[in-house]
Amino acid sequence: MNGFKIIVLAKQVPDTRNVGKDAMKADGTVNRGALPAIFNPEDLNALEIALRIKDRYPGTTVTVLSMGPGRAAEIIREALYRGADHGVLLTDRKFAGSDTLATSYALSMAIRKMSPYHLIVAGRQAIDGDTAQVGPQVAEKLGLPQVTYAEEVLSVDEQSITIKRRLERGVEVVKAPLPTVITVHSSAPDCRPRNAKYLMKFKHARTITELQDSSEDYIELYKDRPYLDIKEWSVADVEADSDWLGLSGSPTKVKKIENVVFTAKESKILNDSNDDISGLMKELINNHTLG
Amino acid sequence: MANFYTDNTDMRFHLEHPQMKKIIDLKENNYEDKETFDYAPRDFEDALDSYHQVLEIVGEICGNIIAPNAESVDHEGPKIVDNRVIYARGTQENHEALTKAGLIGLSLPRKYGGLNFSMVPYVMAAELVSRADGGFANIWGLQDCAETIHEFASDELKNEFLPRFNQGATAAMDLTEPDAGSDLQAVQLKATWDEEKQVWLLNGVKRFITNGDADISLVLARSEHGTQDGRGLSLFVYDRKDDGLIIRRIENKLGIKGSPTCELVFNNAPAQLVGDRKLGLIKYVMSLMNSARLGVGAQSVGIAEAAYQEAVKYAKERIQFGKPIHKFPAIYEILTNMNADVKAIRSLLYETTRFVDVYKIYAHHSEHRKLTSDERAEMKENQRWADMYTPLLKLISSEYCNRIAYDSLQIHGGAGFMKDFPIERIYRDARITTIYEGTSQLQVVAAIRGVTTGVYLNKMRDYEAIELKKELIYLRRILIIMTDDYEKAVDTVLAVNDSEYIDFQARRLVEMAGNIIMGYLMVLDAKRDESFAKPAEVFIRKAFAQNKERFTYITHFDLKDLSDYQLE
Numbered sequence: 137m138n139g140f141k142i143i144v145l146a147k148q149v150p151d152t153r154n155v156g157k158d159a160m161k162a163d164g165t166v167n168r169g170a171l172p173a174i175f176n177p178e179d180l181n182a183l184e185i186a187l188r189i190k191d192r193y194p195g196t197t198v199t200v201l202s203m204g205p206g207r208a209a210e211i212i213r214e215a216l217y218r219g220a221d222h223g224v225l226l227t228d229r230k231f232a233g234s235d236t237l238a239t240s241y242a243l244s245m246a247i248r249k250m251s252p253y254h255l256i257v258a259g260r261q262a263i264d265g266d267t268a269q270v271g272p273q274v275a276e277k278l279g280l281p282q283v284t285y286a287e288e289v290l291s292v293d294e295q296s297i298t299i300k301r302r303l304e305r306g307v308e309v310v311k312a313p314l315p316t317v318i319t320v321h322s323s324a325p326d327c328r329p330r331n332a333k334y335l336m337k338f339k340h341a342r343t344i345t346e347l348q349d350s351s352e353d354y355i356e357l358y359k360d361r362p363y364l365d366i367k368e369w370s371v372a373d374v375e376a377d378s379d380w381l382g383l384s385g386s387p388t389k390v391k392k393i394e395n396v397v398f399t400a401k402e403s404k405i406l407n408d409s410n411d412d413i414s415g416l417m418k419e420l421i422n423n424h425t426l427g
Numbered sequence: 428m429a430n431f432y433t434d435n436t437d438m439r440f441h442l443e444h445p446q447m448k449k450i451i452d453l454k455e456n457n458y459e460d461k462e463t464f465d466y467a468p469r470d471f472e473d474a475l476d477s478y479h480q481v482l483e484i485v486g487e488i489c490g491n492i493i494a495p496n497a498e499s500v501d502h503e504g505p506k507i508v509d510n511r512v513i514y515a516r517g518t519q520e521n522h523e524a525l526t527k528a529g530l531i532g533l534s535l536p537r538k539y540g541g542l543n544f545s546m547v548p549y550v551m552a553a554e555l556v557s558r559a560d561g562g563f564a565n566i567w568g569l570q571d572c573a574e575t576i577h578e579f580a581s582d583e584l585k586n587e588f589l590p591r592f593n594q595g596a597t598a599a600m601d602l603t604e605p606d607a608g609s610d611l612q613a614v615q616l617k618a619t620w621d622e623e624k625q626v627w628l629l630n631g632v633k634r635f636i637t638n639g640d641a642d643i644s645l646v647l648a649r650s651e652h653g654t655q656d657g658r659g660l661s662l663f664v665y666d667r668k669d670d671g672l673i674i675r676r677i678e679n680k681l682g683i684k685g686s687p688t689c690e691l692v693f694n695n696a697p698a699q700l701v702g703d704r705k706l707g708l709i710k711y712v713m714s715l716m717n718s719a720r721l722g723v724g725a726q727s728v729g730i731a732e733a734a735y736q737e738a739v740k741y742a743k744e745r746i747q748f749g750k751p752i753h754k755f756p757a758i759y760e761i762l763t764n765m766n767a768d769v770k771a772i773r774s775l776l777y778e779t780t781r782f783v784d785v786y787k788i789y790a791h792h793s794e795h796r797k798l799t800s801d802e803r804a805e806m807k808e809n810q811r812w813a814d815m816y817t818p819l820l821k822l823i824s825s826e827y828c829n830r831i832a833y834d835s836l837q838i839h840g841g842a843g844f845m846k847d848f849p850i851e852r853i854y855r856d857a858r859i860t861t862i863y864e865g866t867s868q869l870q871v872v873a874a875i876r877g878v879t880t881g882v883y884l885n886k887m888r889d890y891e892a893i894e895l896k897k898e899l900i901y902l903r904r905i906l907i908i909m910t911d912d913y914e915k916a917v918d919t920v921l922a923v924n925d926s927e928y929i930d931f932q933a934r935r936l937v938e939m940a941g942n943i944i945m946g947y948l949m950v951l952d953a954k955r956d957e958s959f960a961k962p963a964e965v966f967i968r969k970a971f972a973q974n975k976e977r978f979t980y981i982t983h984f985d986l987k988d989l990s991d992y993q994l995e
Contacts, residue, residue, distance in 0.1 A: 328527050329487060329524055329528040332529040334529070337465045337466045
């Protein structure tokens with residue numbers, strides 16, 4: 137199996153797992169400045185799934201595609217440090233404000249440009265929106281089959297892939313024709329650590345915008361080493377229709393954001409009398425907490 | 428999501444020592460690899476940045492994988508199945524993560540798959556790993572064997588063995604035997620040249636061999652039959668792919684339980700000679716032991732750091748008499764001294780490592796080109812310092828490590844005596860550091876030469892001459908008084924002109940020297956970063972009092988008092 141091509145969809149997200157008191161603004165929106173930007177955790181699982189296929193079939197190439205602002209190039213470098221081969225950053229002001237529909241449209245247009253490919257792997261969902269919609273919508277827009285909740289690739293050949301899915305009450309093994317889209321669950325193996333050699337090889341990888349902004353004197357280096365180029369694609373580059381992007385292309389409207397404060401459940405005060413204790417025991421036995 | 432490199436700014440501080448410019452420039456030799464290897468640095472800044480970033484990977488693996496695995500590794504330990512050592516599950520995970528991250532063979536040249544890092548970041552990685560799991564640090568640290576092969580073996584052997592390290596090959600150094608521990612001259616394992624097979628065959632027993640079932644083993648053996656001393660010993664490399672090795676047992680130890688300590692029987696095991704015959708002990712193993720001692724220095728600092736962190740954490744959480752216990756003088760004094768002591772041994776560790784770095788790099792260069800007379804002098808000078816600082820470091824860091832672990836457990840009170848907190852494991856893991864790779868008592872035997880030859884004194888006077896900010900001058904004044912006392916104590920002991928008497932007082936003299944040297948190093952740290960001034964002051968205050976005690980003991984001791992101690 138030579139020349140197998142995998143595209144990994146990845147998103148840079150605010151680290152909502154380490155929420156401090158400044159995490160939300162007064163108006164109820166996320167204060168992105170107060171949260172460190174990280175590689176979406178399940179996208180790392182997705183990357184690992186792709187890299188394991190590459191381990192098995194060394195001719196495989198793994199390309200990471202991310203849509204986001206310029207600084208999302210950071211996670212593309214992170215992916216290169218772990219073993220990905222190429223990176224593409226889809227970035228344009230016109231993408232700003234896109235919901236899952238507009239995002240999946242933009243990604244699908246970028247993926248069309250990357251054709252041919254055999255497999256698209258994405259995390260199940262991102263920890264900022266938690267919608268789990270982008271992967272499936274990309275599959276729909278490309279007219280491809282999709283396998284969600286993937287935990288492990290059991291086998292793969294040029295025509296098909298066999299996947300173990302993690303479901304609520306067990307696992308399911310399914311086989312899909314290629315190309316296909318799979319979305320990966322957090323129960324899949326953790327992504328491998330960054331590799332020292334890849335890090336040193338790719339640490340100077342830049343998008344064209346980063347290159348213009350940086351004062352680094354590395355112009356010659358980029359001429360000699362094309363792999364340091366993180367491709368940067370705009371709306372025009374992927375031939376997308378601006379009307380379907382950004383706010384105008386996003387039917388999702390946030391109606392209201394509410395702060396939910398957990399309050400203690402009703403409590404009962406018991407005295408240390410025999411009656412109270414035997415009453416409690418009976419209650420616990422009756423509701424099957426005990427026995 | 429802990430990162431042991433980024434959460435301790437001292438590491439970065441030491442990595443940015445001014446001498447690193449020289450070390451990296453030398454190591455990268457005009458950055459000659461940059462066209463050949465896509466991961467080679469283009470200039471000093473690039474190289475130093477790579478050191479930082481790669482150490483961040485090490486710190487992340489330590490914080491997220493190795494440290495969380497340490498407890499289960501300690502409980503589970505390795506076992507023997509079908510004459511193979513099977514590591515605990517966590518040990519396997521640790522090793523796999525480090526291998527996948529490309530971190531084995533950190534200091535090897537790129538042509539052998541290494542990263543060509545200088546010793547300083549390599550030793551830092553060892554410190555980080557040791558902080559995460561003192562026992563696992565041995566499996567990691569035995570990649571030192573690659574350095575020995577690189578330094579002394581033929582090109583043929585280098586090509587055969589060195590590229591395997593970066594692929595994850597494990598290593599062992601097989602020196603000790605039942606009757607040859609501290610006294611390695613007594614090694615009896617036999618190496619016999621087999622004319623027919625054109626290979627050396629090893630026969631005999633090795634004991635207390637760390638990671639004895641490694642992929643690649645360096646074995647000290649008697650190649651000159653009929654000889655009895657060190658001059659009859661040669662060094663061999665044994666490949667575990669070949670038959671002839673029986674793993675007889677794994678020792679049941681007090682600490683570092685994840686690190687398999689094996690008894691081995693060699694039974695016609697084929698092996699290849701490293702370097703020249705008869706130089707096994709007197710040259711190669713001496714060099715290997717020096718790197719191993721530096722490694723134990725790193726291990727000691729790492730374990731000490733872990734013990735200190737546990738103590739601080741517990742003391743801030745534990746409430747007694749209505750307040751956290753770190754608010755009580757009896758506790759905060761211990762914690763503050765621990766902190767200063769950890770910084771002191773760390774400064775000594777990296778000073779020593781820089782000396783090793785400079786002389787080793789020159790030594791490698793000298794194989795390809797003639798060094799200038801200045802370079803040669805610099806190499807010799809750094810080698811002399813490295814030779815004298817290494818036993819000093821091994822002695823002091825391991826002894827400190829044990830005391831710091833003891834104090835940390837003490838701060839935990841009864842809870843520390845239970846198996847519920849990491850400190851009980853750290854305390855057990857610390858214990859070996861003063862014993863293996865030469866006991867503290869043997870380090871004194873090596874280090875006393877630094878006292879008698881004046882190497883330490885000259886270094887003290889060198890440090891004294893370095894210009895300081897005026898806020899630090901009073902600390903230097905104290906160190907000058909300490910140096911004067913030290914000189915008097917040395918003169919007093921040498922004047923007696925009795926070698927047993929020198930041996931008797933040796934440890935006191937060596938420790939006095941260590942205190943002064945560490946005091947100066949901390950003052951020099953404070954010169955670069957004023958946050959080190961307070962720990963330097965704390966350290967020097969204590970060191971001053973300790974040296975006075977030793978001074979008093981020595982100057983009030985008479986040669987005839989020695990008989991009070993001698994045993995039949």
